[in-house]
Amino acid sequence: MTPHPLGRLLNILDYALSSLRRRLLKNLLVFAVFTLVVFLFSSLLLTRGALGDLAGRLLAAAPDITVQQMVAGRQVPIAASACEGLRGIPGVGLCRGRLWGYYFDSENGANYTVIGLPEGPAGQAPASLSHAVEGRLPQPGERGKAVLATAVRQQLGLEGRRFFSLFRPDLELLSFEAVGTFTGSADALVADTILLAEADVRHLFALPEDQNTDLLVDVVNPLEVETIAAKIADRLPGVRVISKERIAKTYRAVFGWRSGITATALLLALSAFVILAWDRASGLSGEEVREVGILKILGWQSGDIILLRFCESLLVSLFAFLSGWLLAWVHVAHFQAALLRPVFLGWSVLRPQFPLLPPLAAADLFLVLAISVVPYLAATAVPAWRAATVPAHSVL
Amino acid sequence: MRIVLDQVSKVYNSAQPNEVVALERVSLAIDKGEMVCLEGPSGSGKTTLLSILGCVIAPTGGSASIGDKKIARLPDHFRTSYRRQLVGFVFQHFNLLEERSLLENVTLPLYPLGVSPRVRRERALPLLQRLGIDHRRDFPVRQLSGGERQRAAIARALINDPPLLIADEPTAHLDRPLAGEIMDIFAALKAEGRTVIIASHDPLVVTHPAVTRRLALHGGRLLADPPGQR
Known part of the structure; x- marks a missing residue:
């Protein structure tokens, strides 16, 4: 019987989803930490973008x-x-x-x-x-x-x-x-x-x-x-x-990539994702080796096992990324970045009230995707390959 | 579908200090519909022979074929494809995934083939009914008894309708009445025209009336006449 490519992909996705459900607590923890880091970093980017836009609009009227x-x-x-x-x-x-x-x-x-x-x-x-x-x-x-x-x-x-x-x-x-x-x-x-x-x-x-x-x-x-x-x-x-251009440059320096807060947050977020990815990359448990051995002896190819591992990682990281980004959007647009506002406003006695409208910047979205989902998937490559090379006869 | 091994050898860790000769120039032929019992002490090469017959590993010497398919020199990818088409496995320790349901376990071989969930279910349910475990289909395997687990393993081995069934000590962990029932199931599968190869020490298996031939292995060599051969 010739495998049906789309059916195979859907079945392996289905299997990956049920695998994640079976290790619910661990995967929920990873998901929660992943979502939190994406949320914090995305909130910072969205707030930065909203403030930058606001500054741009206000500067338009400046001499x-x-x-x-x-x-x-x-x-x-x-x-x-x-x-x-x-x-x-x-x-x-x-x-x-x-x-x-x-x-x-x-x-x-x-x-x-x-x-x-x-x-x-x-x-x-x-x-x-x-x-x-x-x-x-x-x-x-x-x-x-x-x-x-x-x-x-x-x-x-x-x-x-x-x-x-x-x-x-x-x-x-x-x-x-x-x-x-x-x-x-x-x-x-x-x-x-x-x-x-x-x-x-x-x-x-x-x-x-x-x-x-x-x-x-x-x-x-x-x-x-x-x-x-x-x-x-x-x-x-x-x-x-x-x-006016010099003032705009100052704003860009304050809110841009090279500003201390963004660079620091980027570094922290990247570290968090590397730690999460390291957990993914480190070792196969005895239970996992046994499962892969059983699947392989039942006719699963090495490619099926690699695809399975990638699907698991993709499901966790992509949903965490989307959840984190959406939460960040709600946090900035609806709750006016309540968690980050004090960081940007400092300890001034006078707190300005102004609406934050986060821009939908594709570059920001891709940046968060690149530092979250991509390293997590990349870290899956090694254990996925190791899992795929578990010999079928290991369960005999 | 005739199975033929000609001068098959298997050496692990070749030319290293820990070299093990698991099989040495084994030749045999098994005809379609035979039920062959493979005997021998631990370390005699039974599992290695079953692995070669089941397209799990390749021999290091000799030639092997199942029907018209040469299996001795195949890359892993093709061996896996043949295994999926031709062979059903039943293991001593069942090798079921404990946390998954009986139905999921039985249909595992169908996932990479892209078979839809509906068709998977349609193919599994008659097998579960035949083996008397359909009422347990949604139970996780850890909640099943030993006999139910072995029936589940047999159902899983049959889900692709393979012509060859390989069982490694299938009655080792079952009580006598259950072991008898399992052997009766194998006998029925043989009667359908499937080839059944069972590795076992169990006298209940060895002396079962459905067994057409007994083969004995010792030190990786096939003995001409196993002790007690009928």
């Missing part, structure tokens, strides 16, 4: 170039008039000053970033900002109004209240009314932010009229950003010129 004045390695205010010189550089579209600074809230132990409301050419705030705010923005020329991040609102204890106060350097107390709150994904970037009218920021930090915290430059042709950044650095000695 092409930021110019900061440096003295003795520290940032100091920059003259607003510096923009005049920069506008003369061909390719520079827009240059404007920005006001911002840090405010330490000694009562709550929190540090807030106070930013002056940027205004468009017509004296209006950018439309993208309006969409990120629940409530409203301060109107042009309106003083004493603020938009707060959710975490800042909580720190200031503004539930049920609208007014709060901040101290000037001379200890004069300034009162502000919260008229809006940042929402959704913007909260990731502005978790510690208080947005005020520029005049209020200047007054709060006692900054002179002709000084800004930094300058923002938009470039007409995005391909020329680096060239223009170099020209700005030449024209204004002692400034730090930061292009």
Whole structure:
């Protein structure tokens, strides 16, 4: 009777499945550990991907170039008039000053970033900002109004209240009314932010009229950003010129492969899979030798035994991989990476609230597959071959 | 289907200090439908001879054939194919997989052939009924009695409908009434036209009326006239 290839494969799969059921406890343990490692590593990759995507979306709205004045390695205010010189550089579209600074809230132990409301050419705030705010923005020329991040609102204890106060350097107390709150994904970037009218920021930090915290430059042709950044650095000695691409590179370094946390997790996950694979590769028990001997004397070929071993390993590793990946997806997308969020957010007093939307990256999926299922299957090759070479007459 | 061995020898660990000559120039012919009893003390070469006849191992010398198939120089892959087609084995220690059900054990030879679960069941159930163990088909083998296990082993040996049945001490672990029943089953299989070769010390086997011929091995050589030959 000629073997039927598909029937043979299905029968051997069926036999492998029942073999796994018979060694249920051991296989469940291997499955659980395998799933856990895949889950943790996949969660990290998905969280990293979601944060990277978020950073990319937020950076899209950032200015092409930021110019900061440096003295003795520290940032100091920059003259607003510096923009005049920069506008003369061909390719520079827009240059404007920005006001911002840090405010330490000694009562709550929190540090807030106070930013002056940027205004468009017509004296209006950018439309993208309006969409990120629940409530409203301060109107042009309106003083004493603020938009707060959710975490800042909580720190200031503004539930049920609208007014709060901040101290000037001379200890004069300034009162502000919260008229809006940042929402959704913007909260990731502005978790510690208080947005005020520029005049209020200047007054709060006692900054002179002709000084800004930094300058923002938009470039007409995005391909020329680096060239223009170099020209700005030449024209204004002692400034730090930061292009959007450099910030993007920093994000990629934080969330990318070479970032410490990803590399460490990759190493740990790989070690775990090697240990699991080693268990698979080490030795054949007397019971296994007997079973293979019986199967071979009953007419199972060496190829059937090798296929059987591969099916067993494939079933365990593939299902563990799929379970781990799915659990990781649910963990990141539904539970917002509850286990990993503290690792990424650190010990800050202000915790940003933002939705994580894990991207479906084929490269990540294949990476996890490559470091989990592949070594496990590879480790099966040696014991599978050893099992297949058990002589049939060993049971006689 | 005639079985012919001509000057068959088997040497283990050839040219090494632990060399063992298990069989030495054994020649015999067994006709279709014979029931042959193979006798001899431990180490006389019975199991080696059964292994060669059952296409499990290849001889190191001589020629062997089952019907028109030459089996002496075949690679392992082809020997396995022939074994699957031609030979059913019944072992002294049953060699069943304890944790698997009786039905699974009996149908094990059909798995690599790609036979569907439905057909496997259809082929096994009549055999189990014939051997009186169909009511135990879903029991794990560890829950079966010695007699039921040996019947299961016989059912498994017959699942591919082989023309040759080889049994190694099939009654060694059975009480007398059970051993008698098993021998009656072998006799019925012989009556169907199958060739049955049994290695045994058991007087119940040796003197069974269905046995047509007795062969005696000693030190790897076939003796002309075994003691007590009828």
